[in-house]
Amino acid sequence: MRIGIDIDNTITHTRELIYDYGVKFNEENNIPATCISDGYKIEDIFNWDDKLAAAFMDKYLINIYENVQPKTGALDVLSYLQRNHEVFLVTARNKYHPYIEQTTLKWLEKYEIQYDELIMNTTTNMHHCSKLDTCMEKKLDLMIEDHHDISLEISQQLPVIMFDYPYNAHVKAPNIFRVKNWLEAKTIIDKLAKTRSA
Ligand SMILES: [Mg+2]
Structure with a gap:
């Protein structure tokens, strides 16, 4: 996927x-x-x-x-995903501030996170952007998110695994799978991948 x-x-x-x-x-x-x-x-x-x-x-x-610290299990699951799927990091961190891009690249390198592509925010908003266009353009099969509105918007078109936070507690949609950790996320990803290849 x-x-x-x-x-x-x-x-x-x-x-x-x-x-x-x-x-x-x-x-x-x-x-x-x-x-x-x-x-x-x-x-x-x-x-x-x-x-x-x-x-x-x-x-x-x-x-x-x-x-910033990676969440428990994030590095292991990311490494597993990179070996078995294609991984697109899609972030609202703003590309037009060079130090943000450099710091992000350095951080990913420090934790040896492998990915196929890093897609940053190119809007004038420093911290927020819609990601739906990117999902469509890159033909993504699944998005993993935490933001309430971004998750909701994307879920109109593709499944979203959403990390549970108080600020997204109100979000409920058929295409959104709420998870508390990366182990739960991996279980859902494996199920989705199996369904797709069946
Ligand atoms: Mg986020």
């Missing part, structure tokens, strides 16, 4: 690290550190305005992309 895989919060524990850096940022700027929601965006989690969120990203985004 041709499998699309998101990076942040799918392969990696990005959310946890963003939260840790967010607490640090609050301390440094004497902002009362109150986590106010399970939201997806950092500004929603800490109730920051756009200016604060931008200052945080300027200061810590690169550290986050450098130091």
